[in-house]
Amino acid sequence: MRSLLPNTAVIIPAAGSGERLGADLPKALVQLVGQTLVEHAVSRATPIASQIIVAAPAEYVNQIRTFFGDLVEVIAGGTTRTQSVKLALARVRENIQYVLVHDAARSLASTQLFERVIAELESGEQAVIPVLAVTDTVKKVNKKGYVTKTPNRSKLRAVQTPQGFTREVLTWAHAQDLEGTDDASLVENLNIDVKTIPGEVNALKITTPEDIETATKYLIGSELVDLRVGVGTDAHAYSDDPFRPMWLAGLLWEGHPGVDGHSDGDVAAHAICDSLFAATGLGDLGSNFGVDRPEYAKAAGAKLLSETLSIISAAGFEIHNVSVQIVGNKPKIGPRRAEAIKALSSALGGAPVSVTATTTDGLGFTGEGKGLSAIATSLVVLKR
Ligand code: CTP
Numbered sequence: 001m002r003s004l005l006p007n008t009a010v011i012i013p014a015a016g017s018g019e020r021l022g023a024d025l026p027k028a029l030v031q032l033v034g035q036t037l038v039e040h041a042v043s044r045a046t047p048i049a050s051q052i053i054v055a056a057p058a059e060y061v062n063q064i065r066t067f068f069g070d071l072v073e074v075i076a077g078g079t080t081r082t083q084s085v086k087l088a089l090a091r092v093r094e095n096i097q098y099v100l101v102h103d104a105a106r107s108l109a110s111t112q113l114f115e116r117v118i119a120e121l122e123s124g125e126q127a128v129i130p131v132l133a134v135t136d137t138v139k140k141v142n143k144k145g146y147v148t149k150t151p152n153r154s155k156l157r158a159v160q161t162p163q164g165f166t167r168e169v170l171t172w173a174h175a176q177d178l179e180g181t182d183d184a185s186l187v188e189n190l191n192i193d194v195k196t197i198p199g200e201v202n203a204l205k206i207t208t209p210e211d212i213e214t215a216t217k218y219l220i221g222s223e224l225v226d227l228r229v230g231v232g233t234d235a236h237a238y239s240d241d242p243f244r245p246m247w248l249a250g251l252l253w254e255g256h257p258g259v260d261g262h263s264d265g266d267v268a269a270h271a272i273c274d275s276l277f278a279a280t281g282l283g284d285l286g287s288n289f290g291v292d293r294p295e296y297a298k299a300a301g302a303k304l305l306s307e308t309l310s311i312i313s314a315a316g317f318e319i320h321n322v323s324v325q326i327v328g329n330k331p332k333i334g335p336r337r338a339e340a341i342k343a344l345s346s347a348l349g350g351a352p353v354s355v356t357a358t359t360t361d362g363l364g365f366t367g368e369g370k371g372l373s374a375i376a377t378s379l380v381v382l383k384r
Pocket residue numbers: 012013014015016017018019020021027028055077078079080081082084085103104105106205206207
């Protein structure tokens with residue numbers, strides 16, 4: 001953390017349940033291109049902070065601690081956002097001059113935005129908030145759904161975080177024991193001037209599944225994301241042994257002749273493993289599970305996929321998506337495509353997988369019905 005900057009603490013309220021996002025985890029733990037939302041928020045605050053306090057859902061405190069080690073203090077949040085901030089504020093160190101409050105849900109607000117807020121505090125402001133002009137006309141409506149007022153749009157602003165305050169002002173504001181949807185509203189109550197500065201489109205509050213898509217688009221292609229692609233192929237000849245089972249795309253295909261191979265001969269699974277090793281630069285199928293590793297003789301494709309996932313995860317990679325094409329005359333993949341996708345994806349920890357198939361118009365060993373092949377592409381993200 002930079003030491004030349006004034007002593008700044010960043011409080012990250014992250015204790016919400018994320019009801020509107022509708023994931024099976026609290027919002028702070030939802031993944032966005034290889035990192036959870038709270039990790040994104042913390043990584044952008046880290047360069048400017050002397051102290052970072054995350055208010056987390058009580059039952060996830062320990063898990064979130066493992067993300068950050070000693071860098072971040074993780075505490076259990078409260079029942080409302082204001083309560084979560086208040087609990088974190090009580091942990092701010094004595095020597096801290098400025099406190100920035102930043103929603104974990106605004107995961108992509110840039111470090112520059114934090115710096116601009118701090119610059120205003122340094123120039124003497126006591127409360128600083130980033131805002132955007134409102135493009136929609138905003139109406140006030142009553143309980144029955146009738147419009148009661150149309151405020152002048154040119155005077156309206158949409159408010160973001162990080163919101164910055166001198167420590168004294170924020171402490172005083174929270175001592176009022178009032179509730180607000182942001183911290184500036186508590187400060188306004190004290191008749192203290194709140195300065196607005198230009199916000200960022202990137203600092204959107206991730207609230208709905210559509211917001212995750214928007215945020216993904218902001219991230220992909222930005223220099224903040226290290227994406228890597230890899231390709232893998234595999235081919236096996238049909239076996240002369242009529243009893244050899246046919247395993248393909250993680251499924252058993254009853255009544256189809258199997259293929260020969262050191263393992264179960266699942267060309268789709270093997271091509272995917274190789275594409276993952278290629279994307280991550282961690283060797284290939286042979287170097288990881290080759291014939292010199294007897295424990296992998298006849299190994300199921302699903303097992304090799306899970307092992308590959310463990311190897312690449314340990315090296316810090318996360319799968320963004322995997323696509324595999326099976327090349328051969330039979331079996332016909334279409335009727336079992338959904339099943340195959342499910343089997344492959346679950347072996348890969350739920351990663352998005354697509355499965356396509358083609359014949360080769362009678363050409364080559366696949367067209368002549370001598371065997372099967374598959375080609376796979378994987379996109380992975382190196383987590384930072
Ligand atoms: N927050 C918090 N403690 C609470 C409620 C919310 O720390 N008791 C945090 C959220 O984790 C989020 C920020 O306040 O980072 C803004 O809240 P919001 O975007 O509304 O998140 P959720 O409350 O999780 O979402 P929802 O309202 O859809 O349930």
